[in-house]
Amino acid sequence: MDTRRTGAAQRKASWWLPITGVLAAVVAAVVVLVVLFTGTGDDEEPAGQIALTPRYEPGIAVPAAAADTATTLVTGDPGAQRAVLTPELAELLPEGRLFPGNARLVLHDGSWHEGNGYANAMGTVSVRGQPDRTVLFAFAQRDGEWRITLAEVVS
Amino acid sequence: MKARKLGGVLAATLTLAALVLATGTATPAHADTVECATRSLKPVVERQPVEDTVPVIFVHGINADATTWDSPEGNTFPRQMAREEGVTAWTFDYGFANPEWVTDPRIGPALGTAIDCLAEASGHQVVLVDHSMGGLATQVAVNERAAGGGRVWQRVAEVITIATPYRGSLTLSAAQLGTHLVPSPKARVVMEALLGTCTGITKVSDSNPCDIASVLRGPQGTALMYDSPQIAELPAWPPELPVRVFAGDIGVRLGVWRTDSEPVRIGDLAVSLDSATAHHTVGKPRVLSCEATLLQRVKVGFFRVPTPSKSLLTSPCNHFNIKTHQPVINEIIDRVAEIRAEQQDAEGRLGYATADGIRVWDARSGTSHTIAQLPDGHTAGALAWSGDGSAIAWTTRSEKTGRTGRVYRADAGTATRGASVRSWPCESCGSVAFQGELLISVPEDSTEPVLRGFPADGSPPRDLPVTGLPPQDPELCEYSWCGVRLVGGTGSADGIMLAHSSTGGGNFGGADRLVRVGDDGTVRAAYDVVGIYAPTDLVFSPDRGTAAYTAFQHLSACEESTSVVLLDLATGAVTTPELPGAPDGTWVVSIWFDAMGTAFAAFAAMPSCAGEPAWEGIRVFRLGENGNWKVTDSGPAEAAGEPIAIAQHAEGSAVLSGTRPEPFQVAGPGTLTVSRDGEQATVAEGVTHFAWSPSSAGR
Numbered sequence: 001m002d003t004r005r006t007g008a009a010q011r012k013a014s015w016w017l018p019i020t021g022v023l024a025a026v027v028a029a030v031v032v033l034v035v036l037f038t039g040t041g042d043d044e045e046p047a048g049q050i051a052l053t054p055r056y057e058p059g060i061a062v063p064a065a066a067a068d069t070a071t072t073l074v075t076g077d078p079g080a081q082r083a084v085l086t087p088e089l090a091e092l093l094p095e096g097r098l099f100p101g102n103a104r105l106v107l108h109d110g111s112w113h114e115g116n117g118y119a120n121a122m123g124t125v126s127v128r129g130q131p132d133r134t135v136l137f138a139f140a141q142r143d144g145e146w147r148i149t150l151a152e153v154v155s
Numbered sequence: 156m157k158a159r160k161l162g163g164v165l166a167a168t169l170t171l172a173a174l175v176l177a178t179g180t181a182t183p184a185h186a187d188t189v190e191c192a193t194r195s196l197k198p199v200v201e202r203q204p205v206e207d208t209v210p211v212i213f214v215h216g217i218n219a220d221a222t223t224w225d226s227p228e229g230n231t232f233p234r235q236m237a238r239e240e241g242v243t244a245w246t247f248d249y250g251f252a253n254p255e256w257v258t259d260p261r262i263g264p265a266l267g268t269a270i271d272c273l274a275e276a277s278g279h280q281v282v283l284v285d286h287s288m289g290g291l292a293t294q295v296a297v298n299e300r301a302a303g304g305g306r307v308w309q310r311v312a313e314v315i316t317i318a319t320p321y322r323g324s325l326t327l328s329a330a331q332l333g334t335h336l337v338p339s340p341k342a343r344v345v346m347e348a349l350l351g352t353c354t355g356i357t358k359v360s361d362s363n364p365c366d367i368a369s370v371l372r373g374p375q376g377t378a379l380m381y382d383s384p385q386i387a388e389l390p391a392w393p394p395e396l397p398v399r400v401f402a403g404d405i406g407v408r409l410g411v412w413r414t415d416s417e418p419v420r421i422g423d424l425a426v427s428l429d430s431a432t433a434h435h436t437v438g439k440p441r442v443l444s445c446e447a448t449l450l451q452r453v454k455v456g457f458f459r460v461p462t463p464s465k466s467l468l469t470s471p472c473n474h475f476n477i478k479t480h481q482p483v484i485n486e487i488i489d490r491v492a493e494i495r496a497e498q499q500d501a502e503g504r505l506g507y508a509t510a511d512g513i514r515v516w517d518a519r520s521g522t523s524h525t526i527a528q529l530p531d532g533h534t535a536g537a538l539a540w541s542g543d544g545s546a547i548a549w550t551t552r553s554e555k556t557g558r559t560g561r562v563y564r565a566d567a568g569t570a571t572r573g574a575s576v577r578s579w580p581c582e583s584c585g586s587v588a589f590q591g592e593l594l595i596s597v598p599e600d601s602t603e604p605v606l607r608g609f610p611a612d613g614s615p616p617r618d619l620p621v622t623g624l625p626p627q628d629p630e631l632c633e634y635s636w637c638g639v640r641l642v643g644g645t646g647s648a649d650g651i652m653l654a655h656s657s658t659g660g661g662n663f664g665g666a667d668r669l670v671r672v673g674d675d676g677t678v679r680a681a682y683d684v685v686g687i688y689a690p691t692d693l694v695f696s697p698d699r700g701t702a703a704y705t706a707f708q709h710l711s712a713c714e715e716s717t718s719v720v721l722l723d724l725a726t727g728a729v730t731t732p733e734l735p736g737a738p739d740g741t742w743v744v745s746i747w748f749d750a751m752g753t754a755f756a757a758f759a760a761m762p763s764c765a766g767e768p769a770w771e772g773i774r775v776f777r778l779g780e781n782g783n784w785k786v787t788d789s790g791p792a793e794a795a796g797e798p799i800a801i802a803q804h805a806e807g808s809a810v811l812s813g814t815r816p817e818p819f820q821v822a823g824p825g826t827l828t829v830s831r832d833g834e835q836a837t838v839a840e841g842v843t844h845f846a847w848s849p850s851s852a853g854r
Contacts, residue, residue: 056355088344113355120351138351150348 062112062121066146070137073098073148074105074125086140086147098151103127105135117141118149125153191272194251195265197221199237199244208243209282209312209495210273211236214266216287216318217375220250223286226479236284236488241495245273249292254373256385257288263295267307270296274310279498282491283314286478287426288379290319291389298390302780305752306393309698312494313397313437315487317478320379320426321386321433328381381430392434395698399490400440401483402431403472425474441486445472504567505809505838506547507827507845508535513549515567515848516829516838523838526565527576533560535844540567541589542646542699544848546611548587548594559584562609564594567848577613586691588644590651590674597641597653604639606651606676623678624670627657635659642669643693643702645724646849649673650699654689655681663687663709669702671724682727685720692745696752697849700724703754705743706731713764717743719756721778735776735784736760736769744773745801747847754778755787757801775801800825802847811842 062070069084076083081098082090104126111122119139126132138150190205192198196212213233215223224246225231237244247269252261270281283293293316297308329346378385392398403423422428432440471480505516512528513535529535529551536552536559548564562584565576584596584607594609604621627637637660639653651673654666666689669682684690686706693704702722709715716738721730734741740763746756757775760768776784800811813825827842828835 059355086344086347088340088347092340092344115354116350118347118351118354120354136352138348138354140347140351149344149351152352 056111056113056120059110059112059121061109062107063146066112066119066121066139067107069139069146069148070107070121070123071105073137073151074103074123075099084148086142086149089149099125100127119146190276191269193265193269195248195261196269196272197246197248199233199246203237203243205243205273205276206278208241208277209279209491209498210243210245210277211282211284211491212245212247212266212269212273214247214283214285214289214292215250216285216289217379218253219286221246221248224479227481232284232479232484235484236491239488239492239495242491243273243277245269247289247292254375256374256378257292257295258389263292264299266292266296267299267301270307270310271299271301275302280310280312282312282494284487285314285316285319287318287320287474288375290314290316290321291386294389294392297393297396301752305696305698305700308393308396309696309700309752311396312498313399313490315399315401315490316431317401317483318403318423318426318431318474319400320430322430323379323381323383323386324425324430325381325427326425327376327379328383332380392436394436397437398435399437400432400435401443401477401487402426402428402440403443403445403470403474403477404428405470405472406444406446423472423474423477441483443472443477443480443483445470504544504848505827505829505845506538506540506567506848507839507842508538508549509839509841509843510534510824511841513538513547513563513565514839515547518829521836526567527563530560537586538844538846539587539589539644540846540848542591542644542650542849546589546592546594548589549844550581550584550587550596558582562587562594562596564609564611577609577611579609579616581607581609581616586641586643588641588651589646590644591646591648593674595641595644595651597639599638599640601638604653604655606672619676621653621672621676621678624655625657625667628659631659632657636664639670640666640689640691642690642704643695645695645699647699649679650695652693652702654684654691656689660689663707665689669722680724680727682722682724683729685718685729685731690720694746694748696748696754698752701748701752701754703746703748705746713739715739716741719743719746719754719778721754730782732778732782732784734758735774735786737763737765739763740765740768747802756784758784773801800845802845809838809845809847811845 072080072084078095078097082093085093105123106126107121107123111120113120117140119141121137121139123135123137124132125135133153134155136150136152137148138152139146140149141147213221213224213236215221224233233244233246236242247266249259249262249265252259255262257263270283273281285293293314297306297311297314299307301307301310326346329343329350377383404420405423406420420428422431428442432442471477471482477483504518506526507514507516508529510529513526514523515526516523526547532554533551534554536550538547538549540547545567546564547567548562550562551560552558553560559582560580561578562581563576563578581596581598583598583600585599587594587596589595590606590608592611594611596607596609598605598607601618604624605618606621607616607618609616621639624639631637635656637656637658639655642652642654644651650671653670653672655668655670656664656666658667660666665687666684669684669690670678671680671682673679685708686704687709688707690704690706693702695702700723702724704720704722705717706720707715707717716734718731718734718738721732722728735758740761742759742761744757744759746754748754755775755777757773759773760770762768775787777787779785802809808830810828810830811825812828824841824843826840827838827845829838
């Protein structure tokens, strides 16, 4: 996915454009959680595809608690999946599984970035019969626990 | 005895000078775009004449530069603006000063200098088109001191802001302080996702959406948090300055939550609607409403990956796109054209009175049209323009009795439209002035001080008692003048100026104080008065913040002088700049302000007890930044006879010249001559009064 815009003006775009891009991309990513796995999507082709391709500083090992959270999101039962989301996100999503039942997750070593109560990590989600996908998980700390705020397929 | 005689002579001169009521604009020196160009301020079109154009400055926002305006491609907003007749377009680029806050000398203050220079070079007030934080840079700039005196906002016709975070950005606050600040649960979810995603981002570049992470820590990012102390500490917007607002408001339908009937309103993504519209003084905020949906999806293997609809990133309402959205461009260009027309309409009209009637000379056409005929046996006794230049008023005086007969008011009209005239009897009315739409005179034979208002609809006049004046001293007032005299008005509701004496005016009928009276008749302010006569030649700066008048002082036959007195109406501070020549040989003929608020005066040098005059005839001086009079290059028009009253304006110099049997004695009607663009024309013979219409620069 590419947020770059063409032309001199766009290359020098206002600082707010990134915000717009981030917000748009993140909103989309939040939606991923539902649309990916609730099977409600249709085959409508978009006019263009936009995604977030940030480059990260080298990270550290994913803490065990956060790893558990991400793993539960991908592999847990529907109730467990919902329990690892932030309450606000959980409340907004429709009922049903968030990942397919046969999905598996391998978190990437050294992909953990944390600051000011927020964090993220990368992982590979595998579903039998489908290509592996790299997924970005974003976390927010709530009552000392890491909760999911976003899961986006980045490649 | 000589003093008395000279006093009377001078009073006549001052009376004539008092007719030079209008503010005007000094004709600026020829200048092109090189004149004001700096590292920051650049013309959109090189080497374009600036003189007599309305400059429009485009000011970019946070962490950007002037190229942010380079859209639509091939026909950018600034270039579209530059093609407008009578307009020069400029960009102000402070990209090199990023990420400093708008108070940095290279940003807000430098913009103030740029505005000041362009106003001076063009002779017109400047329009600002600001995107985002550029509006806050302008907030700093307009409060800067102007080189010619006053504040920069007085050089600004209008500020147009697009998506300016007047209260800061809730998005930035949420990013730095917590998402609980975001009121909408859905928007809060979005923000949480954003913050988690951007943690640990390494490379900051224009193409990286998580650029926000670095800017947040900079001065601009911190200062732009919602209701931040940095924004609160900015100098307040001058209430008189017109500010017009454009804002975007996007309603986002969040796809999976398709059951929602109402979209989530998120402002322009970066600035919420309440912040973008928190300050405005002109009309209602222009809010562009858009909707965006995030439902589009694309197949990626097993995954059905939803992607944001292009409608969000390309939404004309989003923070980035709104500023160069063609309908917005069109509206702003139309508004600038209106401003240009308003400035032209309000300038360049010279009202004058002859024995026959009241007429208005239009500088653009070079022709006069009649407003009204004077009744037989009467002459005009006073002449005044309304504050917005839409109406003109005068009194008539009986040639037989010398007393005022009626008060008149007329729409200024045009040669083709004519004018509607209304009149009222008022036998003891002296001068006239406007209090907003209401024409005011003050009967001088009333036992109690009153403002007599003459409504624009021609209905009967109504008296309003003046309250708040000190009581009169019965002993001192038994033999000398006590009471109030109308000496002028700013044109605003609280701008009627009266001379007041409560202790007797002394041998010369002087006043104890000047008072400013509101539309309820109460005294709003009292000011010290200089001179031994009640001021009768009050003029006002275009912003109506400063008044000036001629003061006459007499100590002995060889110690008589006039001086220009400047009065700050806000603080009451009084200054009397040193005369440009010997005090007893230098006499004030006329005073006026140009559109930028710079004071000008015409001085005559006369033989005095000290010797020969310092120069021949009359010279025009400009009040410099150091408070001293400086002779100007543009002298009065060469008229037949000696100039006896002068007033300059953007459209030219008007000189009334006649025959004076002895110094400072006005012998009667004279010839009104206008000098414009190096050419001179006689407007009329037998002119008794004249006044330029107020400059549009004035507020």
